[in-house]
Amino acid sequence: MAVFSNSKAFANLVMLSLSLVLACFTIPIAGNFIRDAEITWGDGRGKIVEGGRMLTLSLDQNSGSGFQSKNEYLFGRFDMQLKLVPGNSAGTVTTFFLSSQGAGHDEIDFEFLGNASGQPYTVHTNVYSHGKGNKEQQFHLWFDPTASFHTYSIVWNHRRIIFLADNSPIRVFNNHEAIGIPFPSSQPMRVHCSLWNAEDWATQGGRVKTDWTKAPFTAYYRNFNANGCVSKTSGGSCANSREWQTQELDAKGRNRLRWVQQNHMVYNYCADVQRFPQGFSEECKRSRF
Ligand SMILES: *[C@@H]1O[C@H](CO)[C@@H](O)[C@H](O)[C@H]1NC(C)=O
Numbered sequence: 573m574a575v576f577s578n579s580k581a582f583a584n585l586v587m588l589s590l591s592l593v594l595a596c597f598t599i600p601i602a603g604n605f606i607r608d609a610e611i612t613w614g615d616g617r618g619k620i621v622e623g624g625r626m627l628t629l630s631l632d633q634n635s636g637s638g639f640q641s642k643n644e645y646l647f648g649r650f651d652m653q654l655k656l657v658p659g660n661s662a663g664t665v666t667t668f669f670l671s672s673q674g675a676g677h678d679e680i681d682f683e684f685l686g687n688a689s690g691q692p693y694t695v696h697t698n699v700y701s702h703g704k705g706n707k708e709q710q711f712h713l714w715f716d717p718t719a720s721f722h723t724y725s726i727v728w729n730h731r732r733i734i735f736l737a738d739n740s741p742i743r744v745f746n747n748h749e750a751i752g753i754p755f756p757s758s759q760p761m762r763v764h765c766s767l768w769n770a771e772d773w774a775t776q777g778g779r780v781k782t783d784w785t786k787a788p789f790t791a792y793y794r795n796f797n798a799n800g801c802v803s804k805t806s807g808g809s810c811a812n813s814r815e816w817q818t819q820e821l822d823a824k825g826r827n828r829l830r831w832v833q834q835n836h837m838v839y840n841y842c843a844d845v846q847r848f849p850q851g852f853s854e855e856c857k858r859s860r861f
Pocket residue numbers: 685686687688691692693694774775776777838
């Protein structure tokens with residue numbers, strides 16, 4: 573015990589180890605991109621930096637870039653902080669979504685459609701079940717998503733999908749499988765993120781083209797947290813925190829959602845008569861919240 577000849581030092585060391593052990597149990601382990609993600613495309617345009625605390629994606633005229641989570645999940649809560657391409661981001665699309673693989677895939681999307689300088693980004697959301705989407709809702713944000721990091725979250729449980737921006741619900745898609753509306757409930761999904769070019773359609777219907785003199789464009793990702801059930805193919809275990817499994821909106825959440833939908837929604841598939849002249853999908857007639 574030569575090292576611990578000083579009993580006070582030993583006591584301090586014990587206290588220190590004890591608090592480290594406790595910290596591991598009480599503080600959710602912050603996401604680390606080295607541990608949790610892999611860059612999937614972009615030929616060096618995607619970079620994990622700051623020891624795994626941040627990931628940057630870039631886009632130039634030759635290619636965009638993207639990454640995915642190492643694990644596949646079957647239900648969970650997924651949080652990501654993003655700082656979007658500033659200035660003239662017209663034609664760029666920055667994404668954070670869940671997707672299964674193969675035919676008849678499920679997908680839950682956050683897509684950020686860039687815009688000309690000073691014009692608002694459009695946050696595009698959609699849900700695909702068994703390969704079928706057509707459930708778009710779009711929003712303009714009440715903050716500048718390029719000035720600093722903001723948190724975007726997808727809560728996906730058996731009953732519903734909740735989209736959140738800085739913890740404000742912006743959309744709820746309820747499970748109406750009982751009345752024949754498909755819902756993503758059996759295919760494990762990975763988290764995917766990308767920055768790519770979609771000047772053909774993204775900005776004001778493709779009328780505003782990308783200004784390539786401003787390239788490369790960069791989007792920043794931070795604090796990725798997946799609190800969910802890892803599918804059997806990637807280990808099969810559930811996170812300790814189970815709050816998301818029954819997460820729903822309380823009165824405050826419903827008020828906030830109503831505020832967002834009344835003031836910040838710019839497109840709703842449940843109100844697009846021209847597109848669905850023969851009537852809206854059945855879930856549109858149910859309570860929106
Ligand atoms: C870009 O800005 C225009 C004008 O404010 C707006 O109508 C449009 O929804 C914005 N977003 C996109 C993706 O075009």
